[in-house]
Amino acid sequence: MSEARPLVSVLMGVYYRRPDVGLLARSIYSILEQDMGDFELLICDDGSSEMAVRFLDESAEKDSRIRLIRPGGAFSLPAKLNRCLEQARGLYIARMDDDDYSYPERFFRQLEYLQENPQVSFVGCSVNLIRSGRAAGRWDFAERPQVKDFYFKQPFIHPSLMFRQECLMAVGGYSEEKSVLLCEDYDLLLRLYAAGYRGANLQDALLDYTVPDSAKGNRRMKHRWNETVTRYRRFRELGELPRAFPYVVKPLAVGLLPEFILIRLKRDL
Numbered sequence: 001m002s003e004a005r006p007l008v009s010v011l012m013g014v015y016y017r018r019p020d021v022g023l024l025a026r027s028i029y030s031i032l033e034q035d036m037g038d039f040e041l042l043i044c045d046d047g048s049s050e051m052a053v054r055f056l057d058e059s060a061e062k063d064s065r066i067r068l069i070r071p072g073g074a075f076s077l078p079a080k081l082n083r084c085l086e087q088a089r090g091l092y093i094a095r096m097d098d099d100d101y102s103y104p105e106r107f108f109r110q111l112e113y114l115q116e117n118p119q120v121s122f123v124g125c126s127v128n129l130i131r132s133g134r135a136a137g138r139w140d141f142a143e144r145p146q147v148k149d150f151y152f153k154q155p156f157i158h159p160s161l162m163f164r165q166e167c168l169m170a171v172g173g174y175s176e177e178k179s180v181l182l183c184e185d186y187d188l189l190l191r192l193y194a195a196g197y198r199g200a201n202l203q204d205a206l207l208d209y210t211v212p213d214s215a216k217g218n219r220r221m222k223h224r225w226n227e228t229v230t231r232y233r234r235f236r237e238l239g240e241l242p243r244a245f246p247y248v249v250k251p252l253a254v255g256l257l258p259e260f261i262l263i264r265l266k267r268d269l
Contacts, residue, residue, distance in 0.1 A: 008039035009090030013080030016052040036108040044080035078174035078184040097159040101208035110162040121197035122163040127209040151247040158185035183227040190234035224251040
C-alpha cells in the first residue's frame with residue numbers, strides 16, 4: 001500500500017551559519033506545532049554549519065514529517081526550493097524561512113481560504129516585523145493585489161505564502177538564473193500573474209518576519225541590478241511598459257541613496 005499523500009508540503013531552504021541554532025529551532029518548531037498537522041516539511045540543507053546540520057539531523061530523527069534533502073551544490077535559495085519542490089507530494093505548497101515564525105493557525109487559515117476561493121492560486125498574509133530580536137512594526141498588503149501593486153514593492157511576503165501545487169508546476173517552479181538571485185520570489189510571482197494566476201493576502205498577521213538591521217537590507221548593487229532586470233522582463237511580459245518604467249529602475253535609485261535618507265523615507269511612508 002502506498003504512503004498517504006500529505007495535504008501540504010512545506011519548502012524550506014537552509015544555509016544556516018549563525019552562532020547558535022535558536023532562530024532555526026524556533027522556525028522549525030513553529031511549523032511542527034501548526035494546528036493543521038497533515039503536512040511534510042522538506043528542508044534542503046546545503047552549506048550550513050556543523051551545529052545546524054546536527055540539529056537538523058536530530059530533529060528529523062524525532063519527527064517523521066521532516067524530510068532532509070542534501071543533493072550537494074544547491075547553495076542558492078531557488079536551487080534549494082526547486083530540489084524540495086521536485087520531491088513535494090502535497091496538494092498545496094507552503095513556504096517558510098529558517099529565521100521566521102509561523103503562528104499556529106497559519107496553515108489552517110490559509111487552507112481554508114484557498115478551499116473557499118477556488119479562483120485564488122496562492123495566499124499570503126500580513127506580517128509582524130522582527131529586527132534584532134525585537135518587534136519593529138507590521139506590514140499589511142492589499143487583500144487581492146493587482147499587477148500595479150507590484151510597481152513600488154512586492155505585495156506579498158515570500159515565506160508567508162501557500163500555493164496550489166499545480167500553479168507552481170505550470171510555471172516551472174523557481175528560476176535558477178543568476179539574474180534573479182535575491183529576487184527569485186519577485187520573478188516567480190510576476191510569472192504567475194503573467195500566466196493568469198492570482199494571489200491574495202489574509203489581513204491578519206500570521207508570521208513574524210525577520211528583517212535586516214540596515215535600511216538597505218543585505219542587497220549589494222549587483223543584486224539591485226538583478227531586480228531591475230527582473231522588473232524590466234516581467235513588466236514587459238505583462239504589457240506594463242513603458243508606464244511602469246520608473247519602477248523598473250527603482251532598485252538602483254534606492255541603492256544610491258544614503259542610509260539616513262532611506263531610513264527617513266521608510267519612516268514617512
